Amino acid sequence: MGTALRALAAILPDQRGFLFPWAPVCLACGIGFYFALRVEPPVAALWLAALSGAALVGLGLRANAVAGPLLIAAGLVAAGLALAGARSHTVAGPLLDFRYYGPIQGRVVGIDRSASDAVRLTLDWVVLDRMAPADTPARVRVALHGQQGYADPAPGATVILTGHLSAPGGAAEPGGFDFRRHAWFLRLGAVGYTRTPVLLLEPPQGGQWVFRARMWLSERVKRTLPGETGAFAAAVMTGDRSGMGQATLDQLRDTNLAHLIAISGLHMGLLAGTVFAALRLGLLLIPAVRLTWPVKKLAAAGALLAAAGYLALSGGNVATERAFVMAAVALLAVMLDRRALSLRAVALAALIILSLRPEALLGPGFQMSFAATTALVAVFEALSRADGLQRAPRWLRPVLSLVISSAVAGAATAPIAMAHFNQVAHYGLLANLVSVPVMGAVVVPMAVLSAVLLPLGLDWIALWIMGLGLDWILAVAHHVAQWDGAVGAVVAPGPAVLPLIAAAGLIAAIWRGRGRAAAALPLAVAAGLWMSAERPALLVAEDGGLVGILTPEGRALSRDRGSGFVAGIWLENDGQGGDQAGAAARWPGQNADRIARASLGGVEIVHLQGKRAAAAFAGCTPGAIVVATVDLPAMTGCTVFDPKTLRATGAVAFWDNKGALRFDSVTARSGQRLWHGAGPAPLRLAKAQ
Structure with a gap:
């Protein structure tokens, strides 16, 4: 211990003045520790963490140059744990614990599109048949399938429909993305679908003004610019992506251009920069103002107001909030005569976001945004100290800046994107080099101009020019996505x-x-x-609807249709890609009469699909693994995973451990947490001896 302290005493003085950027890192460590727990900590433990964190930070501020940073770091870790726990309890609400079918009534508070290209409604003020208000989820999300008589539900309208609801699903495999945790922080207590028309019960009665204005502007943009161009423009201006087709979204993802449709740091920075430049130029053109007023600070204040308006109009999701905080920190730095872009500013933005939404740490948006921003600031600070760009000809500097920024941001975000989305866009850098300048020079400035011209009814002029820029970006995405080897599949990494x-x-x-x-x-x-990442030898979906066996040729699936979402996740995580039908063709055994049989390391695998298959099943062989979509009677000598068992285990995986199969499950990985229906663990105190 003494040696370690002496080493720190020798190192820390050299870091004086550069320790603040480590503050959000320490806070993030505490948040990550909370989410890694397998048992929900008691509320008293969260209070203890908060109080001890405050005490440690207070002591650290008074301590010497060596002990002070260590105490503050420990205090921030404790504070991160407390913040994450407090946030989890703040958003708590009822979870539906059974499959519901019947009337669903609620107010429309969100409209988006699902991965299957279906429009989805998020409803609050939910009323379900024969359910007490205290047990009814605060919010539900329903995908609209089939023919819809009321195709365009108005924001704030009260609607009624007949549909299916269930609790948000868990991870598709042990260690995978936990949608139930994600839904918890969205306050979604149930998700489902309907195949019957949505009926208007009451028109909007007031409230939801920002949402209604947002959707009104989105519809106006889409009427002016029809097709995918208009849907793209609506996404850029209002964050409404419900009009974009899945094929277009896939092409943008395959070319690493999907960030252009998400209102994030790029959009917020371009908008704030455009407004800042326009206001500053306009004020400088007035002699009396130029000589007497603080033009630069006034322009920054105007840009901050514009950014706040953009945040409100875009729906205020986590990515946009993050972008606004970072833009606001930079603009406030200008107003206070500080450096607008520095690692301190990035750290302050991260502290604010993690304090408000600790769960953002787990999302790819937060990780990619701050990875790109931190890398860009660090690289350009290094170039500035070395006068790297100043040595190049003046006409070449903007080009070099674009190439360097695209390359640095791409390199910083590539591992995160690969880990979360299991793919790499090989031509993403090229696509961004020819698209981002159009976004900055044409699309965003015209979006700002269209808002200025809107009261005069002349917004169509700016939108038409904006559409030309968006058509270019869509054309780039379409053509580059068709190139051979445009997308590479990546195996899912381990948690570390x-x-x-x-x-x-x-x-x-x-x-x-x-x-x-x-x-x-x-x-x-x-x-x-x-x-060296390994994939499970056997996977079982949480509803028993799909079984996947790892073969030398890749993952083999027991069905060519059904459970498509789970099948896609498994194939992506395997790093092989492909479609479900191709994976089903690799099934190594018999697959007839909705009974799929195969052998894995000498163990028989049987998948029973439906009641008829279960009724026709004669019995299992000793040591077999039987998966069924319906509950089965008790069997001896084999392992059974039917809906009753899977409700307790969640999705199941078996790993090949030197010829033997090692069992793992979602429940074993995720533990007893609030979002899985478990209450906080009681506080256990040791008895006095």
Whole structure:
């Protein structure tokens, strides 16, 4: 311990003045620790963490140069744990614990589109048949299938429909993305679908003004610019992506251009920069103002107001809130005569966002945004100190800045995108180089101009020019996505890979001095773990509707249709891609009469699909694994996964452990947490001896 303290005493003085960017890192460690717990901590433990965090930070502020940073770091870790727990309890609400079919009534508070290209409604003020208000979910989300008589539900309208609801599903496999946790923080207590028309019960009665204005503007834009161009423009201006087709979204993802439709740092920065430049230029043209007023600060204030308006109009999702906070920090720095872009500003934005929405840490949006911003600030600060860009000809500097920023942002976000989405866009850098300038020079300025011209009814002029820029971006996405090898599949990494990559990036970007070379160690470990990542030999869906066996040719599926969402996730995580029908053709055994049989390491695997298959099943062989979509009677000598069993285990995986199969389940991985219907653990105190 003494040696470690002496080493810290020698290192920390060199980092003086550069320690603040580590504050959100420590806060994030506490948040990550909370979400990694398998048992919900008691409320008293959260209060203890909050109080001890405050005490440690207070002591650290008074301590010496060595103990002070360590105490503050420990206090921030404790505070992160407390913040995440408090947020989880704040958004708590009833979860539907059974399959519901019947009338669903509620107020429309959200409209978007599902992965299957169906329009979805998010409803609050929910009323369900024969359910007490205290047990009714605060919000539900319903996908609209079939013919819809009321095709365009108005924001704020009260609607009624007949549909199916159930609790949000868990992870598709152990260790996978937990949609139930994601839905918890969206306050969704149930999700489902309807195949019957949605009926208007009451028109909007007031309230939801911002949402209604947002959807009104979206419809106006789509009437002016029909087709995918108008839907793209509506997404950029209002965040409404419900009009965009799945094929267009896939092409944008395959070319690494999907970030252009999400209102994030790029859009907020371009809008704030456009407004700032226009206001500053306009004020400078007035001699009396130019000589007497603080033009730069006034322009920054105007840009901040415009950014706030954009945040409200766009729906205020997590990505947009994050972008607004970062833009606001930069603009306030201008108003206070501070550097607009620095690692301190990025750290302050991260602290604000993590304090307000700790769950954002787990999302790819937060991770990719701050990875790109941190890397860009660090690289351009280094170039500025070395006068790197100043040595190039003046006409070449903007081109070099674009190439460097695209390359740095792409390199910083690529591992995160690969880990979350299991694919890499090989031509993404090229697509961004020819699309981002159009976004900055044409699309966003015309979006701002259209808002200025809207009261005069002349917004169509700016929208027409904006449409030309969007047509170019869509054409780039369409053509580049068709190139051979445009998309590569990537196997899902283990849970330690992304934290190790983040640690390497943070050391390289924030640390000062020769210690930066230490970033190579966690990066090398992460690369080794990722390259050696193994996939389960057997996967079972949480409803028993699909079974997947890993063969030398890739994942083989027991069905060619049904459970398509789960099938897609499994194939993506395997790093092989492809479609469900192709994977079903690889099934290594018999598959007839809705009974799929196969052998895995000498163990018979049987998948019974439906009541008839279960009734025709003669019995299992010793040691067999039987999966069924309906409850089965008790069987001896084999392992059965029917709906009753799977409700307790969630999705199941078996790993090949030197010829033997090792069992794993979603429930075992995720534990007893609030979003799985478990209450907080009681506080256990040791008895006095």
